[in-house]
Amino acid sequence: MVAGVHHRYAEVHGRRLFYREAGHPDAPAVVLLHGYPTSSFMFRDLIPRLADCYRVIAPDHLGFGLSDAPSVDEFDYTFDALTDLTEELLDQLGVDRYAIYVQDYGAPIGWRLTLRHPDAITAIVTQNGNGYDQGFIEDFWAPVWAYQREQTPETEAAVRTALGVDAIRWQYVTGVPDESLVSPDTWSHDAALIGRPGNDLVQLKLFRDYATNPPLYRALHEQLRSNRIPVLAVWGHNDPIFGPDGARAFGKDAPDAEIHLLDGGHFLLETAVEEVAELMRDFLGRVLTR
Incomplete structure (x- = not known):
């Protein structure tokens, strides 16, 4: 039987957050944290494949x-602030111990949760979610780094290209074994929501704030070593944003890390959701019973 997925809203610090939830409320919790430029929509096919065994929660940042998408004048968009909202949402839902699945922007939010509450994190599944300096693909990141160093019309124009539908489509189809397996609904959905009035400034703010994430990596590595948090790195091998070295690097500090490089791109679930779900169920089934 396919588990039903509930689509809900919560009021968190005066903001309305949407989240998807499935599974029994007393089952072990798994929190899915999405990346740019998408939402919990990226987990629409994964959630039912986990919910017979786990309480699965996937918020939209x-x-x-x-x-909600308040303007940059109404809300100071930082990864710290997005983590604050996620933390409060989980508190409202009564979730105090949970595994995390992180992808892209979800990774720095997940790492902050891990550093704030290391005893709460039961396991980490990272799917193209960097936690090391290794793995950044320079061709993609060089314009972002330049914009972080100096905001000029030229550096802003270079990163603004990432906001358009063509660039979003590129994220979905680059590196996949068969482009026809990726539904156009994905990039069309994301582009429409990213394109809301004023949201361009939100995304530019987060591009700048991404510079705060790599300085946290050393503390994350210490937590992986000291708490021996189980890690599954399941990675789209052909990702043009976070390369496979980012997956392999987890083995340095989590010696029991299980690392799988699959034939796919940045949004691996679009073409390999069955493989990812099978790996997750096997991994979580073992490590959450220790």
Whole structure:
């Protein structure tokens, strides 16, 4: 039987956050944290494949998906602030121990949760979610780094290209074994929501704030070593944004890390959701019973 997925809203610090939830409320919790430029929509096919065994929660970050998207004048968009909202949402839902699945922007939010509450994190599944300096593909990141160093009309124009539908489509189809397996609904959905009035400034703010994430990596590595948090790195091998070295690097500090490089791109679930779900069920089935 396919588990039903509930589509809900919560009021968090005066903001309305959308989240998807499935599974029994007393089952072990798994929190799915999405990346740019998408939302919990990216987990629409994964959630039912986990929910017979786990309580699965997938929020839309503020400014993304169906959550509120206040202007940059109304809300200071930082990864710290997005983590604050996620933390409060989980508190409202009574979730105090949970595994995390992180992808892209979800990774720095997940790492902050791990550093704030290391005893709460039961396991980490990282799917093209960097936690090391290794793995950044320079061709993609060089314009972002330049914009972080100096905001000029030239550096802003270079990163603004990432906001358009063509660039979003590129994220979905680059590196996949067969482009026809990726539904156009994905990039059309994301582009429509990213394109809401004023949301361009939200995304530019987060591009700048991404510079705060790599300095956290050393503390994350210490937590992986000291708490021996189980890690599954399941990675689209052909990702043009976070390369496979980002997956392999987890083996340095989590010696029991299980690392799988699959034939796919940045949004691996679009073409390999069955493989990812099978790996997750096997991994979580073992490590959450220790």
